[in-house]
Amino acid sequence: MPSSRPFRSTTAAATAAAAALALLISGCSSGTSSPGDAGSPGRSTEAGADRPAAAVAPLQPLPTAIPANLRPYYDQKLSWHDCGVAGFQCATMKAPLDYAKPDPATDLKLAVARKGATGPGQRLGSLLVNPGGPGGSAIDYLQQYAPQPAAVRARYDMVAMDPRGVARSDPIECLTDRQMDRFTQTDTTPDDPAEINTLVAAYRDFAKGCEARSGKLLPHVSTIEAARDMDVLRAILGDKKLTYVGASYGTFLGATYAGLFPTRSGRLVLDGAMDPMLDSRAINVDQTAGFNTAFTAFATDCVKKKDCPLGTQNAQDAGRRLSALFKKLDSHPVETGQERKLTESLATTGVIAAMYDQGAWPMLREAIAQAQSGSGRELLALSDSYYERDASGHYANQMFANPAVNCLDLPGAFTGPNQVEAALPAFRKASPVFGDNFAWSALNCAYWPVKASGTVHRIEAKGADPIVVVGTTRDPATPYTWAKGLAAQLSSATLLTYVGDGHTAYGRGSDCIDTAINTYLLEGTPPAKGKRCT
Known part of the structure; x- marks a missing residue:
């Protein structure tokens, strides 16, 4: 579940x-037509009505000057050592638990990995990657799956940091493996009040487990805080601007960085984009x-x-x-x-x-x-x-970090079972097969122990270098309308479209997509406006 x-x-x-x-x-149609090329970007269904972009507050940039109480984090030196994976070095970066009240006694230890530029050619700096989730390990992604080709790896140091609360970076913990086994088997399509009560109890127990094991960290795993961590890492690595490839939720993280630090945003690729103007219910229906x-x-x-x-x-x-x-x-x-x-x-x-x-x-x-x-x-x-349950029965922490970030970034889609039942027709219209499951799964944040600190907003990132937003027309997890919405908000964005199936597009077999992105990363030239690939 x-x-x-x-x-x-x-x-x-x-x-x-x-x-x-x-x-x-x-709610898109459930027939054979694709919702990918329909819909208006930038809508929000918060309060049950569409709202124009102008009605949604923009994410405000942070001051360009680094506050004195954060200077020790920006000035720290990393101690790199061999990771045990061929060609990779690892280090630990300190970050404040609370950027508003930095205290060395509560600092987080964030895991970082890198693989130096292989050459030939002049080194272009560091390229940070994030696979999404939220809760995916960026280090695992870099070491095992990162799709950047030889030409890109030759010119960049490839870098990953597990975000706060994730994998090697002070991971959030909630349930034991046996408890997680039971949780994943809980019925998410309840047929009667007793089954509804069982589902609600499962969500409450999950939330209580997270609070008991990771209560101090739960209020401080927002996307904004993770983006601020990335700026600290950028400075430590010696890069004047951030170069970044983010997939799926990683696009929201990258766009948030651009919104907070537009003048320090370099070449950003946001593949499988999220739209920050959507509230939780709209996200779940879409x-x-x-x-x-x-x-x-x-x-x-x-x-x-x-x-x-x-x-x-x-x-x-x-x-x-x-x-x-x-x-x-x-x-x-x-x-x-x-x-x-x-x-x-x-x-x-x-x-x-x-x-x-x-x-x-x-x-x-x-x-x-x-x-x-x-x-x-x-x-x-x-x-x-x-x-992410392995053969021994152990779960990675992604399913713990995921709701921790999602429930902090936005208020939940529902406050109780009655609201879910009222929304079931919309979810069933969106998918006769999966509608009930997705609707009831969206109830989890109703019982989260920490109040959401984030709200619906738009991201403009005025003053940022050209940004490439990538959308796949039949993407299941991040629908194409989201890519259109994000590209319309970002002041310097170009939308690159992959006409096809699957989640994300870069490194998945399209020479057209890969060539466009590689050219952008190596030369700084974004693809032509309206470019579509198959």
């Missing part, structure tokens, strides 16, 4: 699913529609194959068959060869995990067929990849 949907990068989610395969292995679009693409491809486990008629019929499978699993979970059975909630998460990249579609077809035949092993493997 997702604690809230992570805006996970392709490499953080689909690559994990591909690894699982090798072992076998964060993402529900995005996954419906991705499922429609999968189902349209599946029904053309003789062995499609969802029939050979059309995508709508395939959706009904998948919903029937979920309903069957709700009352009769199937064996997996493990202690855990495949429940409806785990099966739904497994299907969602495969929606991040079309490369996982063959695996998903086989997993659904096996589940229909009484074996949940492969759908469970997909679900485990999404939750």
Whole structure:
């Protein structure tokens, strides 16, 4: 059961699913049309109504002068050592827990890794990467998956920092592995008051666990604070301006940096963009529609194959068959060869995990067929990849950091079950297959122990160098309308469009996208206005 949907990068989610395969292995219309080229950017559904951009307050830049009480952080020297991964060095950076009241006694220790420019060619500086989440480990991403090609790696020192509360950087902890197993199996499509109460209790217990284990950190893992950490790192690395590639939620982090520090923003690539003008409910409804679009693409491809486990008629019929499978699993979970059975909630998460990249579609077809035949092993493997649960049963901390950041950055989508029930028609319209699951999953922040410190805003970043925003027309997790919305807000942005499926576009097989971004990173020249790639 997702604690809230992570805006996970392709490499953080689909690559994990591909690894699982090798072992076998964060309202748009719901038809076959794509919502990608429709809609008006910059809308917010806060208070139940669309609002023009002018009605949403902009994120204000911070003063360019570094305050005296923060100078020790900006002036610190990192002690680099071998990471144990070929060619990488690691270090620990200090950052104040609270930028408003810095106190060395409460400093955070943030993990940083780098790999020096390989040459040939003149070094251009440091290139910081972040895979999204929120809660994804940037260091793991850099060391294992970062897509930057040889030409970029030759000219830049590749750098990653796990954000505060994530992985190696004072990670947020909430539940034990056994507790997390039970949490992920909680029914997120409750059918009666008793099941609603069970779901609410699960959210309350999750929140209480986070407060008990990480209470001091919870108020200080916002995206704004993480962006300020990036500015400290920029200065320590000796770069006058930040060069950055962020995927998925990493686009929100990068755009926030540009809004806070426009004159220190250099070449920024924001791939799979989020729109900061959307409130939590709008985000959840849009993402529900995005996954419906991705499922429609999968189902349209599946029904053309003789062995499609969802029939050979059309995508709508395939959706009904998948919903029937979920309903069957709700009352009769199937064996997996493990202690855990495949429940409806785990099966739904497994299907969602495969929606991040079309490369996982063959695996998903086989997993659904096996589940229909009484074996949940492969759908469970997909679900485990999404939750970052390893073979020993240990969970990475992404599912703890994810709600901690999301529930702090914006007020929750709902305040209680009654509001969810009232919103179900909108979610079901966005996706007949996934609507209920996404609606009830969005209830988690209602019980969060820390009040949200962030609000809906727009980001202009006036004075920033040219920024490249990348959007994929059938992106499930960060719908294309979000990329259009962010690009319209940023004063120096260019929108680069990938016409296709999957989450994010850079380094995923499009020479057109890769060439445009590599040229920008190496030469500073953004792609032509309106450029579209396939």
